[in-house]
Amino acid sequence: MQLTRKYIYNRCVMGMAALIWVLGLLAAGSDSVYMPWLNVVGAIVFLLASLWLGRVLPTLEAENTLASSPVSVGKPGIPKPLVIKKQNSTLNTGYAGRWSTV
Numbered sequence: 001m002q003l004t005r006k007y008i009y010n011r012c013v014m015g016m017a018a019l020i021w022v023l024g025l026l027a028a029g030s031d032s033v034y035m036p037w038l039n040v041v042g043a044i045v046f047l048l049a050s051l052w053l054g055r056v057l058p059t060l061e062a063e064n065t066l067a068s069s070p071v072s073v074g075k076p077g078i079p080k081p082l083v084i085k086k087q088n089s090t091l092n093t094g095y096a097g098r099w100s101t102v
Contacts, residue, residue, distance in 0.1 A: 024043070024049050027039070027042025
């Protein structure tokens with residue numbers, strides 16, 4: 001239950017931040033009667049929303065990596081992570097090292 005509330009809260013915060021970001025971008029680029037003032041306010045809102053998203057996104061990404069850790073495996077409703085078996089390490093190492101996709 002707590003995970004669900006936290007997930008919903010994070011989604012709402014991200015939605016609000018994205019909406020504020022888009023509104024600031026639209027206000028900064030608008031042509032209206034209040035041209036210089038509305039553009040300055042929109043640019044400030046856009047900058048603040050960008051800074052807010054820059055702080056929030058890495059924390060949400062860190063929380064998502066914690067949720068997919070091996071500790072959560074076995075709980076109902078959470079899919080098991082994909083396990084890739086180690087293959088022969090000498091295969092295709094002559095061309096691109098160990099990062100070859102061939």
